[in-house]
Amino acid sequence: MWTAILLGSLGCYALKLAGLSVPKTWLENPKVRRMSALLPVALLAALVAIQTFGDKDSLTVDTRTVGLAVALGAILLRLPFLAVVALAAAVTAGLRLMMG
Amino acid sequence: MDCVAGNNSAVLERPTDKKTIVRDSLGVGLAVGALGLSFGALAVVAGFSVAQACALSLLMFSGASQFAIIGVAGAGASPLAGAATATMLGARNGLYGLHLSPLLEVKGLRKLLAAHLVLDESAAMSMGRKSTGEARLGFYATGISVFVLWNIATLIGALATKSLPDPAVLGLDVAAPAAFLALLAPRMNSREPWIAALAAVGVALAAVPLLPAGVPVLVAAIPALLLGLLLREPVERQEVSA
Numbered sequence: 001m002w003t004a005i006l007l008g009s010l011g012c013y014a015l016k017l018a019g020l021s022v023p024k025t026w027l028e029n030p031k032v033r034r035m036s037a038l039l040p041v042a043l044l045a046a047l048v049a050i051q052t053f054g055d056k057d058s059l060t061v062d063t064r065t066v067g068l069a070v071a072l073g074a075i076l077l078r079l080p081f082l083a084v085v086a087l088a089a090a091v092t093a094g095l096r097l098m099m100g
Numbered sequence: 101m102d103c104v105a106g107n108n109s110a111v112l113e114r115p116t117d118k119k120t121i122v123r124d125s126l127g128v129g130l131a132v133g134a135l136g137l138s139f140g141a142l143a144v145v146a147g148f149s150v151a152q153a154c155a156l157s158l159l160m161f162s163g164a165s166q167f168a169i170i171g172v173a174g175a176g177a178s179p180l181a182g183a184a185t186a187t188m189l190g191a192r193n194g195l196y197g198l199h200l201s202p203l204l205e206v207k208g209l210r211k212l213l214a215a216h217l218v219l220d221e222s223a224a225m226s227m228g229r230k231s232t233g234e235a236r237l238g239f240y241a242t243g244i245s246v247f248v249l250w251n252i253a254t255l256i257g258a259l260a261t262k263s264l265p266d267p268a269v270l271g272l273d274v275a276a277p278a279a280f281l282a283l284l285a286p287r288m289n290s291r292e293p294w295i296a297a298l299a300a301v302g303v304a305l306a307a308v309p310l311l312p313a314g315v316p317v318l319v320a321a322i323p324a325l326l327l328g329l330l331l332r333e334p335v336e337r338q339e340v341s342a
Binding site for chain 2: 001002003004005006007008009011012013014015016017018019020021022024027031032033034035036037038039040041042043044045046047048049050051052053054056057058059063064067068070071072074075080081082084085087088089090091092093094096
């Protein structure tokens with residue numbers, strides 16, 4: 001087990017370091033710049049979708065969807081960041097409590 | 101960075117200052133810490149020792165990879181399969197590095213330390229800032245607060261294991277997507293990020309039934325890479341619209 005832990009950790013760290021070590025000349029290329037700007041947007045949008053609708057290997061609409069909708073509403077109302085997160089979690093928890 | 105009166109972009113954007121960024125970073129750390137409690141607990145349930153659970157949080161320090169390795173090992177797969185799965189899921193952090201590299205401009209020892217802090221949360225908190233200084237503050241403050249709270253929470257979760265409530269009861273499983281959505285919002289200021297985000301969501305959701313957990317998010321990088329390659333140069337577009 002320790003082998004897996006150390007090898008996996010090394011692999012994860014190497015990838016993080018590799019990302020930060022991209023040569024500067026690459027990043028001056030406008031195509032690479034645009035890719036690097038769009039990548040986090042795409043990855044985070046995909047994470048939001050999967051963490052909201054994913055259920056192991058299927059998709060589902062449940063209380064998390066309501067929580068995310070509350071978050072979206074709070075964002076549109078320009079509430080502060082922490083209020084957005086807290087409201088979404090609180091509404092989701094409340095719904096679950098009511099639904100037993 | 102001070103707001104300059106009459107500066108349009110400063111008026112349009114959400115007001116942020118250093119205090120707000122640090123406060124939000126701590127908030128993200130707390131939300132992630134709650135998830136760390138369940139990681140510590142699940143690791144022990146999956147057959148890892150408390151020391152191994154803590155080693156994962158200290159050394160691997162990447163939520164998706166850590167949950168993957170305990171899932172794979174818990175299902176009885178070989179340690180190498182566990183390490184390979186964890187590494188594959190870490191590829192996302194390499195992609196964030198591509199975005200962070202020109203922002204952080206780190207070298208030497210600082211780069212070795214900064215690399216360890218590259219995460220969904222720290223990358224997200226560096227986005228949509230008014231200045232490079234604020235972006236760096238968002239990255240470091242979030243990276244450090246998540247590192248500290250994630251590791252403390254892992255230890256507590258691993259030690260407390262069975263007495264721990266399910267984080268879903270508290271709605272904490274929605275905290276992360278809600279936070280990411282809030283961090284995405286200021287970036288959705290033109291057509292390109294919308295296309296990238298919607299394409300990523302479509303691809304990722306379509307991939308969920310087909311690919312193992314964690315991989316759909318990676319696949320979602322493909323439309324962003326293609327968009328970056330194929331879209332016309334911004335200069336050309338300005339000429340067209342003028």
